[in-house]
Amino acid sequence: MAVAERPMVVVDDLHVVYRVYGSNADKGTAATALLRLIKRQRRPSIREVHAIRGMSFVAYRGDAVGVIGRNGSGKSTLLRAIAGLLPAEQGAVYTDGHGALLGVNAALLEDLTGERNVVLGCLAMGMTTQETRDAKPRIVEFSGVGDFVNLPMKAYSTGMGARLRFAIASAKSHDILLVDEALATGDAEFQRKSHARIDELRAQAGTVFLVAHNLAEIAETCNRIIWLEKGQIVKAGDDVPGILDEYLIASGGEPRFREAAATANYPSSSS
Amino acid sequence: MTKQGRVSAPGGLSGPVAGGDSASTVTAEPENTLLPDEPLRDLALRHGLKQTAVRPPLRGYAGELWQRRHFITGFATARNVAMYTEARLGQLWQVLTPLLNAGVYFFIFGLLLHANRGVPNYLSFLVTGVFVFNFTQRAFITSSQVIRDTLPLIRALYFPRACLPLGYVLIELQQLMLSFAVLFVIVLITGEPITWYWLLIIPALILQSLFNVGGGLILARWGASIDDVSQLLPFLVRTWMYVSGVLFSIQTLASLRPHPTITYLLQINPAAVYISLIRNTLLASQRQAMPGSKPYSKLICHLYYTHLNNKHFVYDSAYCHAVVSQTSLWMWGILWAVAAAVVGFLFFWRAEARYGRG
Numbered sequence: 001m002a003v004a005e006r007p008m009v010v011v012d013d014l015h016v017v018y019r020v021y022g023s024n025a026d027k028g029t030a031a032t033a034l035l036r037l038i039k040r041q042r043r044p045s046i047r048e049v050h051a052i053r054g055m056s057f058v059a060y061r062g063d064a065v066g067v068i069g070r071n072g073s074g075k076s077t078l079l080r081a082i083a084g085l086l087p088a089e090q091g092a093v094y095t096d097g098h099g100a101l102l103g104v105n106a107a108l109l110e111d112l113t114g115e116r117n118v119v120l121g122c123l124a125m126g127m128t129t130q131e132t133r134d135a136k137p138r139i140v141e142f143s144g145v146g147d148f149v150n151l152p153m154k155a156y157s158t159g160m161g162a163r164l165r166f167a168i169a170s171a172k173s174h175d176i177l178l179v180d181e182a183l184a185t186g187d188a189e190f191q192r193k194s195h196a197r198i199d200e201l202r203a204q205a206g207t208v209f210l211v212a213h214n215l216a217e218i219a220e221t222c223n224r225i226i227w228l229e230k231g232q233i234v235k236a237g238d239d240v241p242g243i244l245d246e247y248l249i250a251s252g253g254e255p256r257f258r259e260a261a262a263t264a265n266y267p268s269s270s271s
Numbered sequence: 272m273t274k275q276g277r278v279s280a281p282g283g284l285s286g287p288v289a290g291g292d293s294a295s296t297v298t299a300e301p302e303n304t305l306l307p308d309e310p311l312r313d314l315a316l317r318h319g320l321k322q323t324a325v326r327p328p329l330r331g332y333a334g335e336l337w338q339r340r341h342f343i344t345g346f347a348t349a350r351n352v353a354m355y356t357e358a359r360l361g362q363l364w365q366v367l368t369p370l371l372n373a374g375v376y377f378f379i380f381g382l383l384l385h386a387n388r389g390v391p392n393y394l395s396f397l398v399t400g401v402f403v404f405n406f407t408q409r410a411f412i413t414s415s416q417v418i419r420d421t422l423p424l425i426r427a428l429y430f431p432r433a434c435l436p437l438g439y440v441l442i443e444l445q446q447l448m449l450s451f452a453v454l455f456v457i458v459l460i461t462g463e464p465i466t467w468y469w470l471l472i473i474p475a476l477i478l479q480s481l482f483n484v485g486g487g488l489i490l491a492r493w494g495a496s497i498d499d500v501s502q503l504l505p506f507l508v509r510t511w512m513y514v515s516g517v518l519f520s521i522q523t524l525a526s527l528r529p530h531p532t533i534t535y536l537l538q539i540n541p542a543a544v545y546i547s548l549i550r551n552t553l554l555a556s557q558r559q560a561m562p563g564s565k566p567y568s569k570l571i572c573h574l575y576y577t578h579l580n581n582k583h584f585v586y587d588s589a590y591c592h593a594v595v596s597q598t599s600l601w602m603w604g605i606l607w608a609v610a611a612a613v614v615g616f617l618f619f620w621r622a623e624a625r626y627g628r629g
Contacts (some may be wrong), residue, residue, distance in 0.1 A: 059305070093323045103426065124428050126429065160496055233303055
């Protein structure tokens with residue numbers, strides 16, 4: 001699929017450092033806090049977490065890149081850095097256009113109705129009023145939330161919220177879609193639909209990043225894969241079933257994807 | 272793969288986790304076939320890719336903001352409608368809240384503390400002041416929370432973040448329109464005539480809105496990074512209200528013989544400027560009593576200041592020197608509006624790449 005070979009996301013020796021506020025216990029008294037404020041000092045309890053330690057790769061138009069790794073390996077951090085929400089401590093991320101990041105959080109604007117969220121989401125992404133009007137029925141239809149579209153999003157179940165957000169964020173083609181476990185909460189029907197939509201986006205020269213603990217989902221959807229461990233790349237490449245199997249072995253499981261790929265015909269193994 | 276070395280750059284990678292299965296495919300060195308041979312920076316720039324998490328150029332930012340104008344209005348309207356959905360009286364609260372406020376202030380300051388000294392038609396004077404100040408107050412306080420309020424949206428989609436404080440100020444402007452409908456009724460009931468001067472309310476409100484946008488942008492940036500701002504702000508704003516002549520006439524302070532600079536500074540503070548401008552356009556009684564509108568008379572002015580409680584002399588402030596003349600008030604109004612809008616926009620834009628982090 002990725003014949004054009006035009007880069008969409010270039011990650012160049014990226015380092016990301018988080019600053020985390022320590023526990024409440026060592027906040028000190030109000031007086032010391034005031035003194036710090038006057039002296040413009042940092043809170044002593046701030047800890048730095050080096051979440052990504054030197055990562056480089058290129059993703060092209062039409063790529064679906066799966067990101068795997070254990071909890072805390074830096075997957076979500078990487079996606080947020082690509083979306084431009086985290087600064088690079090060193091190195092840089094270059095993108096063509098802006099990414100939409102889909103996390104597991106419940107809503108965009110939770111006190112507004114689903115319909116309002118659709119309209120505002122489209123307008124926020126830079127669509128015109130006319131484009132938004134045209135896209136709205138499609139998005140609502142795709143999300144499959146039905147009559148709930150007229151209720152505030154805080155009334156939605158996790159799965160419904162995820163569906164609607166995916167529908168909104170994926171409405172704009174030619175862009176970067178960053179999916180962080182957002183499909184995991186959907187039902188089987190929605191997962192099938194979202195895979196179809198991801199394929200469609202790739203065909204329209206968009207790029208999709210997919211973080212998932214469900215490896216079968218990655219095997220089905222992605223043509224490239226990045227395996228992270230402790231903020232660094234262990235393996236990255238086109239051999240999706242191969243790398244998935246190695247990851248399975250490394251985490252103590254049985255390899256199964258390469259075999260499956262040999263029999264079934266996943267879109268992934270083509271390079 | 273000339274770039275392989277860079278992948279494992281700092282402190283080498285100790286191979287994939289344990290595993291140990293001696294599977295032949297697992298190697299100690301990271302393999303990365305997603306790297307081209309040319310330097311990544313060159314590749315990115317050659318294809319016109321832009322670095323993320325850096326702030327956009329100023330002109331481009333302004334353009335993007337203009338392009339999102341429908342988002343701003345849509346955001347404001349939707350928020351406005353949703354704001355009172357859980358209250359039984361619904362939208363009525365938009366009018367009730369400022370009215371109740373005005374009622375409380377009238378009771379305490381007008382009836383108990385006699386802050387109505389030297390002011391003709393105190394009720395209209397007070398309600399106008401409360402409603403106009405409330406616009407700035409609400410715009411500032413809500414703007415300081417806007418980034419935190421909309422974090423999920425900021426973290427999901429890219430759009431110029433200045434849309435959000437702008438939307439919040441627009442919400443307050445829409446609310447002000449409703450309050451003004453009520454205000455017009457009160458003003459008419461208290462015997463003020465409808466005049467052509469009322470049209471001047473429009474430019475005055477445009478200036479005040481600009482000022483609120485500027486201040487809102489500054490507070491939005493502060494509120495995004497420092498939580499303490501939204502805690503402290505209500506106190507600061509309330510103090511601001513007490514010194515801005517919402518509840519009393521700054522002109523009457525002269526009877527206390529303060530240093531002239533103090534009354535001057537109080538009168539040119541932006542809140543006092545916009546409140547005075549709107550009072551002087553809306554209320555004929557205020558124009559009639561406006562200092563400087565009659566030739567200066569030391570005697571009549573002295574009578575005014577010494578008999579502030581006497582209703583017969585209430586219009587005689589017209590014979591005194593104005594603290595700040597009406598023309599100067601308009602100049603100050605323009606100055607504050609432009610200065611706040613420019614500084615606020617630049618200040619907010621400079622941190623554009625940092626909103627939504629943490």
